[in-house]
Amino acid sequence: MVLADLGRKITTALRGLSNATVINEEVLEAMLKEICKALLEADVNVKLVKRMRENIKSVIDFEEMAAGLNKRRIIQSSVFNELCKLIDPGVKAWQPVKGRANVVMFVGLQGSGKTTTCSKMAYHYQRKGWKTCLICADTFRAGAFDQLKQNATKARIPFYGSYTETDPVVIAQDGVEKFKAEGFEFLVVDTSGRHKQEESLFEEMLQVSNAITPDNVVFVMDATIGQACEAQARAFSEKVDIASVIITKLDGHAKGGGALSAVAATRSPVIFIGTGEHIDDFEQFKTKPFVSKLLGMGDIEGLIDKVSELKLEENEELIGKLKQGQFTLRDMYEQFQNIMKMGPFNQIMGMLPGFGADFMSKGSEQESMSRLRKMMTIMDSMCDQELDHPQGHKLFQRQTTRVSRVARGAGVSVRDVQDLLTQYSKFAQMVKKMGGIKGLFKGGDMSKNINPSQMAKLNQQMAKMMDPRVLHQMGGMSGLQNMMKQFQQGSTQGHKRGGGGGS
Template sequence: MFVNLTNKFQTIFNKIRNKGKLNENDIKNCLHDIRIALLEADVNYKVVKEFMDSLYNEIQQEKISESLTPTQQIIKIVNKEITKILGSTQSDIKINSIPPTIILLVGLQGSGKTSTSVKLAYYLREKGHQPLLIATDVYRPAAVEQLQALSEKCNLPVFSMGKTENAVNIIQAAIKYSLKMNYDILIVDTAGRLHLDEKLMNELQEINKSILLQEKLLIVDAMSGQDAINSAKVFCDKIKVNGIVLTKLDGDARGGVALSLKKVLGVPIKFIGIGEKVNNFQVFYPERMASRILGMGDVLTLIEKVENVYNENELKKIDKKIKNHNYDLNDFYFQLKKMKNIGSINQIMDMIPGFSNIKNNINLEKLENKDSELIKIEAIISSMTIEERENPYLINGSRRKRIARGSGTQIFEVNRLLKQFYQIKEVFKKGSKIKNLSFN
C-alpha cells in the first residue's frame, strides 16, 4: 500500500535528517522533492498545489530554519497536512435509532461493489447488527448469484426477487421483509456499468427519490487513477453520495486516488478494502493513513486487530507461557492461526513503525502463511504425540521420520517447522520487542 510514495518520502527525509539546521535552500529543495513525489503518485494537481501552499505557510510560521530539530518539525507538519487532505477526522456511517437503516452502494462495474457489500455486512454483524443484503442488479448475468455465493460463505442473508422487477420495488419489498424478520440494516447492492450512462443514473436517481436512504456510499477502485475521480464526480452530482469506500487499496502502490478524493469531491472516505477476504475491510482513519504513508506505521490499528482475534484470557495465557519459557508447539500453531485472521505478513509489517523500509529487502512470499501451509503445519503437529508437542526437543531423527510419514509430508518440511519454532522461541527468550508488539 502506497509503497512508492512511502519510499520517496523516506528518501526525502533521509536527505535532511543528518543536518543540524536547515537553510532556506535546504527547505526549498525538500519542498520541491515533496511536490514531485506527490505528482508522480498521481495526486490531483490542484490538490498538490493547495497542499504545497499550506505546507509552505506552516513551515514559515514554525520558523523551521531556526529549529534545533528541523527534520522532525518538517515530518510533523507534512503528517499534519496529509491528514488534512485525507479528511482530518474519521467519519462514521449513520445508523437509524429506529430500524431499518438503509445503505445504498453505488459505483462502476468492476470497482468491487458486490464484494464490498458483503464485507460491509460482515463488519456490521461483527458490531452486533443484523444486516440484510439486497440484490438489485437484475441486468448483469449471474450478478444476484454472485452476491448469494459470497454471502453464503459467511452465512449472511440475501433478499432477491425476479429479474423483471425494478430496483425500487425490490428495495420496498425488502423493507417489509426486514420488519418481519428483525433485520436492522439493509445494504443495497445496485447495478453497475462499465461506463457512466443515462440508464444507470436514472435508476439510481429513482432509488434516491423513492427510498429514504441513511447512507449513499460510492465504491471507488483505488487503482483506477484520476479516471476514478472523474466518474466519482458524476455520482456526487447526481445522487449526492455522502461517503466513499476505497477498494483494492492493498494493490495501490502510488496513492494518488486516496490523497485526492476528499479534497476534490468534498466527501469523506469511510472505509477501505485491503484484500479479497471478507475481513480485509477497515474503518478509514485519516491520521493513521497519513502515518502509514510517511512510513511511520499504524500501531493503533495493529493493536485493535490483535484485540479482535485474541480474548484477554488468551493473551494472558500466552504471555505467561512465554515469560516462563513454557511456549510449545501447540502455542505456536495457535498463534499462526490467529495471525492469519489479523492479516498478511505484508499488511502487519506496514503497521509497525520502521518496518516499511525493512520489508523491501525481504522476500515476503516466503514469510506469508498461506492456507495450504497452515494445513500442512496442522498435519505435522497433529502427527506428534502430546509429549512431543509440549517438549519438541524430544523429536529426534526417527521421530521426525514417523511424523513426516503420518502427516503425508517430507522430513525437510518437519525440520523446517521445528527450525521456525526454535527461532520464534529464541526471540521470545531474548525479550524481543516483537513480543511486546504482538501480545501485550
C-alpha cells in the first residue's frame, strides 16, 4: 500500500471514531485494528506496529478517565504521537554551520538515487544562500562522473572529479582540499555504491571517510525496497558513523512504510525525502508536519517557510499598493513568478490542510503549471500601460482591439486573453480586500490585528473565489476558516522563529 493510501485509511479509521455515538473499548479496538492493518499493508515492521498498539492502549484507560474528558481527542492525539514515534528515532539531526566548510559524505547501494540526491541537496542549500559544490568520488560506476557533471552544470553548482584518476580516496581528498581553499561552505562528496553489501564497498567507504573526515555521513535509502531497508541501514551504520538518512523515491508508487520504520530502528534521523526525479522534488523532513500531511491535516509550518523564503515582506512597493487597494496585471505576473519559485505545485498543495499529498495527480500538477505559464506568456505580450494600469481589465473592456493584439502576440485565442482578464479581475478583488484590512501586514499575530467581522468577510470572499470542488475538499466554509486560523498561528510561529537560515 502506498503512503497516500495509508494516510487515507488511518484518516478513515479516525473518522469512524468521530462518528461513534459512544467511545468504549470495542470502538477503540475496531479503530486500532484498522490502523494496524493499514500500517502492515504499507510494509511497516510488525514488531513496531505491535508496540504502537500496546502504547496507545496503555494511554487509554476508560475506567480511570473522568467523565468530562474528551475521549475522542485523547485517542486521536495518542494515535498521532505514536505515528510520530514510529518514524522518529528521537535523535537531533545534524545542522551545517554557516561561514565554514561543512563536508557531507554520501553512502548507499548502487541504484538508490545517491548521485541525484547529492545534486538535490547541494541545490537546496545553494538556494538558501550557501556556497555549495559537488565532488564525484565514485570510480566504480561507469558514467557516474558524467551524471554528476550534467546535474551540477544544469543547477550551476561547481563540481570536481576525474576521468583518469582511479583511486576514489585521492579524488575525494583533492576535491575537498580545493574547495576548502576556495572558501566553499557546503561540500557534497558522492561515493561508490555496489549492487549488494560487499566488503570492498565498506573498505573503500571507510578509506574515503578517514581521508576527508566528513562532518556528516548521509545514508541514502531507496523507499521501494521496503523492509529490506532495515538490514541494509544496520550494515552501513556498523561500518561508518551514519549521522543522517535521506529516503529516495518516496513518491506515489513507493510503499515507504518499511523505509520509514527502518530509520527509527537504526537511530539515525531522516533529514530529507526525495519525492520525484526533478532537482526540486526534495523536501526537508520534519516528523510532525510529515504525519500531519500524511493524514491530510496540512503542513502549515512548511508552507510558512516556503513563503518566508520569497521575502515578500521586503517588497514594500507591493505592500504599499495593496494598502491603498491597488493591484495591477504586473503585480499578478510577479505573484505567478513567486508561485513558480516556491517549488512543485502539488508539494505546495499538500501543505494546505484538507489536501492530501494525492489530491493532485502529476497530470493535473503539470496542467496547472502550464496554465500559469500560458497566462504569463499572454502578459508578456502586453505593453507597460496595460500591465501598470490600476484597473487593467476595464482598459481592455473599453478598447477591445487591445485584446486581439495581445492574443496575436502571444499566439493564443481571444477567449484565452478574456479568461485571463476575468481571472485577474477576481484575483484583484480579493487582494484589494485583503490589502484594505487594517493590521494584515503588521508583524505578530494576525488574529489580534484583525477584528473577527473583517476576518469573516475575508473568509467569505476567499470562498467565493475558490473552485466549489476545492472548497468541498477542505470541508466547506468551516474548513476554510480553520485553515485561516492555522495560517495565522503558523505565521505567528514563523515570526517568532525569525525565518530560515541553513535548516
